[in-house]
């Protein structure tokens with residue numbers, strides 16, 4: 012039984028995120044429509060697809076930053092957000108612990124009731140320890156490596172103990188080992204605390220062993236289901252409207268032909284797909 016099934020049975024829980032008849036587009040261009048999706052407490056959902064298919068826009072809709080063009084989005088849990096990575100400048104005089112404290116306390120950090128400081132510090136230390144970042148807590152974030160910065164970002168998102176964690180390409184620019192570490196960290200959190208996870212990624216292989224379902228967006232269409240059902244040649248060929256070959260080798264999924272199919276899409280000639288690595 013997966014963590015998601017366990018969590019759902021325990022609580023009979025309402026989904027952390029629910030979309031009904033959801034559509035999103037800009038101007039006269041529709042990215043996707045007719046999306047019905049429940050992300051349950053403890054579930055790990057990976058969102059896949061070529062550039063420009065509306066993965067970030069989906070997270071922004073859940074955050075209330077982008078309006079759906081049709082349908083509804085319902086968020087039933089406090090949200091943690093790991094935005095797409097931007098490298099922090101070496102000169103930024105903010106320590107890892109300051110960033111994480113901002114995640115706990117938002118704009119109020121630095122001021123507050125007497126005694127609050129100690130509780131804040133405890134929560135910040137716990138969040139840093141959970142991602143293995145305690146040892147560089149007091150180093151300016153701009154001096155940390157990309158992988159270390161990414162851990163701090165995840166600690167920041169987890170510090171407020173969200174019931175729904177939205178991650179936008181958290182594996183970007185990390186080496187294989189760091190990708191596995193970040194994945195394991197998020198997986199551990201959702202298993203321990205029942206956090207629902209929506210994880211946008213171009214790289215399915217690092218998360219293949221932990222995802223419950225994938226939402227694959229391509230060619231203005233989508234498919235939701237367990238990886239074995241969605242990552243198949245017929246399903247992806249239908250989504251892309253072109254011949255796609257899905258090969259499984261050594262526990263990895265290789266999607267062949269998707270790059271060319273995405274590039275042929277009239278709307279985005281520059282698209283690439285990096286599902287296979």
Ligand SMILES: Nc1ncnc2c1ncn2[C@@H]1O[C@H](COP(=O)(O)OP(=O)(O)OP(=O)(O)O)[C@@H](O)[C@H]1O
Pocket residue numbers: 037042060061062063064065066067068069
């Ligand atoms: N505010 C906006 N106004 C108009 N078009 C937008 C806006 N935001 C995004 N878009 C367009 O919508 C499309 C989807 O963008 P989005 O960032 O959601 O895609 P994505 O799947 O996350 O892409 P990537 O994999 O490159 O991050 C893109 O073509 C983008 O240029």
